[in-house]
Amino acid sequence: MFSLQTTPTPGTALLVVAAFASSLAAILLLYSYLDRTDDLRRVILGAAGVSAGALVAAHSYLTYQFIVGDYTNAYVWRNTADYLPLLYRFTGAYASHEGSILLWATLAAVVATWTVFSGYFEGRGSRLVQSLSLSVVAIFATMLVAQSPFTPIEVAFPDTPSGFVPPDGDGLNPLLVNPWMAIHPPITFSAYSLLIVPFALGVTHFVSLFRGEESVFEAWLPSMVKWLRVSWLLLTAAIVFGGIWAYSVLGWGGFWSWDPVETAVLVPWLALTASLHAINRYEKTGEYAVFAPASAALAFPIVVFATTVVRSGVFRSVHSFASGGIGTGILFLLAVTGSVALALPLAYWLLAADDLDRPANESWLSRRTVYHVTVLAFTVLAFISMWGLAFPVIRNAATGVEVSVSQDHYNLWSYPVVVLTLLAGGLYALLDTGRRRLALGVTGVVAILTAVGAFVAPTPNWYLSDPSALDPLVYRIVGNLSVLSIIPPAAFFAAGWITRYVSRVRGVPSRSFKLRETGIVLIHIGAAVLVVAVSFVYLFSTSASVALIGVDEVGNDPEPIVQDVPNSEYTVEITDYEAVGSPTIEEAARSPSGVLRVDEDVSIVRGEITETNEIEGTAVARLDDSEVWLANADGTASFDVGTEVIARGTVFEVDSGTAAEAVYVYTDGPNMGPLSDPPREVHTPRVTSHELDVTVYEGDETVASGTIAEQEYLRAEMNTNDPVIERSITGDTYIVGSMNGPGASITIDTYPLANHIWFGVVLMLLGMATLTVADGWFRKR
Amino acid sequence: MTPRKLLTIVVLVAVLGFGYYSMNAAPVLSNHEYTYQGGLEWHEDPDEALSVAEQQNKPVLVYYWTTWCTYCQTYDDEHYQDEDVREVLDEYVLLAINLDDPGPGVNLAMDHGANYPPQHVIMTHDRTEVSELGGYVERDRFLQELRRGLDSVAT
Numbered sequence: 001m002f003s004l005q006t007t008p009t010p011g012t013a014l015l016v017v018a019a020f021a022s023s024l025a026a027i028l029l030l031y032s033y034l035d036r037t038d039d040l041r042r043v044i045l046g047a048a049g050v051s052a053g054a055l056v057a058a059h060s061y062l063t064y065q066f067i068v069g070d071y072t073n074a075y076v077w078r079n080t081a082d083y084l085p086l087l088y089r090f091t092g093a094y095a096s097h098e099g100s101i102l103l104w105a106t107l108a109a110v111v112a113t114w115t116v117f118s119g120y121f122e123g124r125g126s127r128l129v130q131s132l133s134l135s136v137v138a139i140f141a142t143m144l145v146a147q148s149p150f151t152p153i154e155v156a157f158p159d160t161p162s163g164f165v166p167p168d169g170d171g172l173n174p175l176l177v178n179p180w181m182a183i184h185p186p187i188t189f190s191a192y193s194l195l196i197v198p199f200a201l202g203v204t205h206f207v208s209l210f211r212g213e214e215s216v217f218e219a220w221l222p223s224m225v226k227w228l229r230v231s232w233l234l235l236t237a238a239i240v241f242g243g244i245w246a247y248s249v250l251g252w253g254g255f256w257s258w259d260p261v262e263t264a265v266l267v268p269w270l271a272l273t274a275s276l277h278a279i280n281r282y283e284k285t286g287e288y289a290v291f292a293p294a295s296a297a298l299a300f301p302i303v304v305f306a307t308t309v310v311r312s313g314v315f316r317s318v319h320s321f322a323s324g325g326i327g328t329g330i331l332f333l334l335a336v337t338g339s340v341a342l343a344l345p346l347a348y349w350l351l352a353a354d355d356l357d358r359p360a361n362e363s364w365l366s367r368r369t370v371y372h373v374t375v376l377a378f379t380v381l382a383f384i385s386m387w388g389l390a391f392p393v394i395r396n397a398a399t400g401v402e403v404s405v406s407q408d409h410y411n412l413w414s415y416p417v418v419v420l421t422l423l424a425g426g427l428y429a430l431l432d433t434g435r436r437r438l439a440l441g442v443t444g445v446v447a448i449l450t451a452v453g454a455f456v457a458p459t460p461n462w463y464l465s466d467p468s469a470l471d472p473l474v475y476r477i478v479g480n481l482s483v484l485s486i487i488p489p490a491a492f493f494a495a496g497w498i499t500r501y502v503s504r505v506r507g508v509p510s511r512s513f514k515l516r517e518t519g520i521v522l523i524h525i526g527a528a529v530l531v532v533a534v535s536f537v538y539l540f541s542t543s544a545s546v547a548l549i550g551v552d553e554v555g556n557d558p559e560p561i562v563q564d565v566p567n568s569e570y571t572v573e574i575t576d577y578e579a580v581g582s583p584t585i586e587e588a589a590r591s592p593s594g595v596l597r598v599d600e601d602v603s604i605v606r607g608e609i610t611e612t613n614e615i616e617g618t619a620v621a622r623l624d625d626s627e628v629w630l631a632n633a634d635g636t637a638s639f640d641v642g643t644e645v646i647a648r649g650t651v652f653e654v655d656s657g658t659a660a661e662a663v664y665v666y667t668d669g670p671n672m673g674p675l676s677d678p679p680r681e682v683h684t685p686r687v688t689s690h691e692l693d694v695t696v697y698e699g700d701e702t703v704a705s706g707t708i709a710e711q712e713y714l715r716a717e718m719n720t721n722d723p724v725i726e727r728s729i730t731g732d733t734y735i736v737g738s739m740n741g742p743g744a745s746i747t748i749d750t751y752p753l754a755n756h757i758w759f760g761v762v763l764m765l766l767g768m769a770t771l772t773v774a775d776g777w778f779r780k781r
Numbered sequence: 782m783t784p785r786k787l788l789t790i791v792v793l794v795a796v797l798g799f800g801y802y803s804m805n806a807a808p809v810l811s812n813h814e815y816t817y818q819g820g821l822e823w824h825e826d827p828d829e830a831l832s833v834a835e836q837q838n839k840p841v842l843v844y845y846w847t848t849w850c851t852y853c854q855t856y857d858d859e860h861y862q863d864e865d866v867r868e869v870l871d872e873y874v875l876l877a878i879n880l881d882d883p884g885p886g887v888n889l890a891m892d893h894g895a896n897y898p899p900q901h902v903i904m905t906h907d908r909t910e911v912s913e914l915g916g917y918v919e920r921d922r923f924l925q926e927l928r929r930g931l932d933s934v935a936t
Contacts, residue, residue, distance in 0.1 A: 257851050259849055260849065364784050366784070368785065369784045369785055369788065372785045372788060372789070373788065376788065376789065376792045379792075380792060380795075380796055383796055383799075383800075384799070387799075387800050387803065387804075388803075391800070391803065391804040391807070392807070392848075394804070395804060395807075401809055402809070402816070402848075402879075402882075403804075403807035403808060403809055404807060404808050404809075404848065405807060405848075406808075406854065407854075409803060409807070413799065413803065466858075468820075468862075470808070470820070471808075472802075472803075472806035472807075473806075474802070474803075474806070475806075545919060547922065566919075566921070738916065745918075
């Protein structure tokens with residue numbers, strides 16, 4: 001299977017070069033490391049440069065094929081079509097499995113090669129770090145050679161006649177035709193790629209410790225923190241963009257539904273958060289001597305795990321459209337990186353690590369211990385999510401029993417941990433200001449308030465869940481607590497970090513220090529806002545819907561359709577309906593040269609009649625002075641010189657024996673019309689957008705108004721939606737509709753505090769960006 | 782032993798306990814014979830369901846679902862748990878087919894053109910389709926469809 005699929009094309013050749021060059025560089029770097037030599041540096045630089053260059057060229061070439069619509073490439077044919085605008089032809093390159101692995105490999109190669117070229121990294125261990133990074137690139141490149149995104153169409157589909165080029169592509173997955181989805185994959189894969197260096201560095205660190213040589217971990221640490229931070233920042237952004245997309249396109253229940261893929265990407269995010277916290281202490285005090293490098297190393301295998309969840313098809317999810325048989329390569333990468341990153345630190349911890357001396361009289365609630373609670377909490381949260389993904393698969397494989405993992409699993413198990421994290425985080429911040437007694441007292445009071453809040457539920461909505469008597473005991477206990485219990489710890493957490501911020505920056509002249517602290521406090525305030533908003537949004541969301549009939553006629557009727565929505569205060573008014581097809585027949589029609597270029601049985605052609613003639617009793621008309629003629633199949637069409645027409649018909653090539661071949665398109669009256677009145681009914685658009693002008697009233701008040709749409713794609717299973725979202729400080733009113741023949745169903749959802757989610761996230765992103773920049777300046781001083 | 786080491790060990794033990802407990806406490810969706818949607822017992826094999834339907838002289842309600850479908854969750858939580866709905870469902874033989882893993886239901890799913898969840902089809906024991914309900918509908922509408930299905934089978 002490995003080499004059978006490999007068919008020589010220029011693109012695959014580039015991938016072979018990349019696989020060879022990156023392997024060579026990795027081996028030579030390993031040799032340099034083992035043999036303590038720098039003699040091969042020039043060869044290594046060359047090989048690394050060639051591997052990155054070849055991958056960049058391969059990705060650019062694939063993108064080029066997408067833009068020009070080179071359907072000789074099966075991957076291009078599968079993931080794009082002529083009707084798509086340039087943006088989505090560009091993004092089609094990473095719409096599916098092979099292309100997105102190519103994007104990942106390209107970014108990874110650039111990152112790995114940069115560490116080789118940069119003079120910043122010296123020392124013996126650096127060679128091993130670079131060797132490991134390039135090995136990962138080599139694995140990626142080999143995977144791509146085995147399953148190339150450049151496989152020609154006749155290889156991918158052996159039934160196709162030789163030399164056949166499809167006239168048009170199969171199209172891009174409709175769910176990906178969205179600007180958020182255009183930038184989501186590159187951001188995600190950039191975040192993933194940046195984790196390669198921390199992985200290599202963490203592994204090298206433990207290798208050095210075992211070999212008893214000096215580790216380069218300390219030397220690389222400032223740079224690694226930057227990699228991790230930027231990766232965290234990008235990963236956060238990627239999750240958010242995915243959430244925005246799910247909210248606006250999927251229309252399946254908001255930004256987050258604990259879909260396996262959403263959960264899978266949360267695991268590396270939580271792990272990165274834990275890792276950054278541990279490394280922060282490690283830098284300052286040397287604590288977490290094992291955990292800090294180990295967690296940095298583990299982040300990469302965890303993102304590979306996330307990719308496995310998305311791609312393997314083992315975990316069913318809304319992302320399974322991206323699944324493809326490349327599973328083996330990814331699983332190999334997961335097994336290798338995961339076992340190295342787990343086994344080395346674990347072995348070191350068990351065999352070699354000796355405890356740092358600690359004061360015997362250290363208090364139980366010391367600052368260090370409280371900090372440790374939060375690091376552990378992030379790890380536990382990551383485990384809850386990872387386990388929720390893993391155990392149904394494990395249990396199914398072991399017993400054949402299928403179990404459900406509902407949102408309750410994630411929500412109810414995570415909730416107490418989140419509350420504890422907020423309390424511990426707030427306590428740490430206050431302890432950091434040096435007023436220990438005050439800190440403990442305030443935390444005690446807040447803990448009591450939290451406990452009281454857990455039992456105060458003004459309405460049933462406030463309960464965290466609605467567990468039934470059959471649910472596990474933990475669900476019944478946690479599910480019957482009130483969400484009010486999130487307010488005291490979240491407020492305390494935010495207040496604690498603001499207090500710490502004020503006490504730390506007061507009287508300090510260094511601007512970079514202040515800016516750095518500002519970044520830190522913004523992240524923590526953002527997190528508090530986010531946690532509260534996320535807790536409330538689903539518990540207090542409402543949904544009401546109404547079915548309407550006669551929607552397709554509403555545009556012809558002066559009276560709008562007005563109907564009350566059952567079980568709510570809403571009234572819905574529909575004033576207009578329109579079905580918009582894309583591409584239109586004008587856009588879909590080919591020019592005469594287009595007809596000559598492609599090979600299709602039935603074409604729609606557009607052109608001006610420049611000559612008429614008659615051949616054996618059949619009237620023919622020449623288009624645009626070209627070799628393409630229309631033929632009047634049954635005499636119902638009329639050809640007039642000088643008119644521009646659009647016609648659909650069967651294509652016949654007549655080999656006249658001379659150089660110029662004539663092509664006849666056999667059309668008739670119903671299949672032909674002038675440009676002003678083309679035969680619309682003979683053309684089926686790729687996508688039909690059903691657009692409804694809707695106004696929603698609550699009592700007499702207008703709560704939302706606009707055009708909602710549902711896009712129906714030819715041959716696609718899923719429809720996409722354009723909702724109307726009326727945003728306000730208290731929350732969103734969200735209107736979405738689905739068409740059903742002449743009827744429509746309109747759903748009005750409310751999501752309270754929806755915008756606080758975005759606000760919290762923006763604060764966190766801003767904080768992380770500020771911290772990353774300011775920390776760079778601060779270190780330079 | 783420092784407080785942190787002790788804490789780490791305690792948390793590790795707690796995490797292991799959580800893992801074991803949550804895995805065993807998870808509600809069973811399907812075993813080898815039945816699948817449990819919304820706390821009801823559904824057949825997984827169409828032939829089995831159809832022969833039961835013939836014996837009991839009841840129509841069959843086919844429910845196409847997946848584990849990741851949020852509307853299916855709403856069906857499970859709100860529709861199938863409802864007293865009125867359950868009363869009508871007693872008059873049906875229930876057949877649930879997981880679209881991701883249809884097993885013996887694969888041909889039926891193809892016949893019904895079941896592409897994405899949730900989807901309901903009412904049919905008689907000789908596979909005559911009575912009605913089809915794609916996507917999600919409100920509980921009242923759902924109930925109405927179920928009753929209408931019964932009526933049209935009766936006549």
